[in-house]
Structures are given as C-alpha cells and as structure tokens.
Amino acid sequence: MAWRIAGATALLLGIIGIALPLLPTTPFLLLAAFCFSRGSQTWHDWLVAHPRLGVPIREWREHGAISRKAKMLAGLAMLGAIAGAAVFGAPRNVLLAQAGVMVFVALFVFTRPVPPEGGFGDDAD
Structure with a gap:
C-alpha cells in the first residue's frame, strides 16, 4: 500500500x-x-x-536518453530557480551553493544522449 x-x-x-x-x-x-x-x-x-x-x-x-525539449526546460528551470533566489534576496553563499549544485545537475542532464530518430519523444524529425 x-x-x-x-x-x-x-x-x-x-x-x-x-x-x-x-x-x-x-x-x-x-x-x-x-x-x-x-x-x-x-x-x-x-x-x-x-x-x-x-x-x-x-x-x-x-x-538512458533525455529529449532536447526536456533538456531545455531543465536548463531554464535551473536558471529560473537561481534568478528567483537572487531576486528574493537569498544570501550570496546560498546562491553559490545553489549554482554549484546546478552545475553538476546540468552536466548530468546535458551529457545524456538524445533519443534516437524515430524514438518515442518529440525529437524525431
């Protein structure tokens, strides 16, 4: 349950x-x-x-693939999260820690392959 x-x-x-x-x-x-x-x-x-x-x-x-659209949305969400924290006055050390974590997340996301042509996702042309 x-x-x-x-x-x-x-x-x-x-x-x-x-x-x-x-x-x-x-x-x-x-x-x-x-x-x-x-x-x-x-x-x-x-x-x-x-x-x-x-x-x-x-x-x-x-x-082990992530679509281009999902990668773009992930990148925008990460940038938005950092920008939002800055706009709302997060301390500098928090922003640096957040940015540091996001760098590793971005490296993981953007180094995954894109689904092959004719795959399931929105990247098949």
Whole structure:
C-alpha cells in the first residue's frame, strides 16, 4: 500500500510539473514507475504504456536518453530557480551553493544522449 501511495504522489507531482515550469516532470514519473513496479503492476504497466506520460520513462529505460525539449526546460528551470533566489534576496553563499549544485545537475542532464530518430519523444524529425 505504501508503494502505491508513494507512486500516486510522485505521479501527481509529475503531472503538476507539466504545467509548472520549476517543478520537474520526468524525475517524478520515473519515481512513480519505480514505486508502482513494487506496489501495483497494473498501475506500472498503465503508466509506462501511457502515450504521453510513458514516453520519457521508456526513453530513459531503453536509451538512458533525455529529449532536447526536456533538456531545455531543465536548463531554464535551473536558471529560473537561481534568478528567483537572487531576486528574493537569498544570501550570496546560498546562491553559490545553489549554482554549484546546478552545475553538476546540468552536466548530468546535458551529457545524456538524445533519443534516437524515430524514438518515442518529440525529437524525431
């Protein structure tokens, strides 16, 4: 039961993240799939097979890939988070720590491959 609740919570946060630019979608969908795989195979299979929500999960599982669109949104969200903290007067040491962490996150995100042509995502031309 706890895995299903955790999966549903992660799924809800992922869906909210579709509309809110500073809340990431894909990590929450990956977490939801992980939780559902332990708590409800039916929900797991539904999520992974979903025509919109399942795409980034399948791309990550099969290719370790992140779409160009997701990379751009992640980069913008990171810049927005730092800019927002600066605008609201975060201390310099907090901004530096935040920027330092974001550098490593950005390195990870931007060094992942893009899904292959004809893949699941929005990068197939």
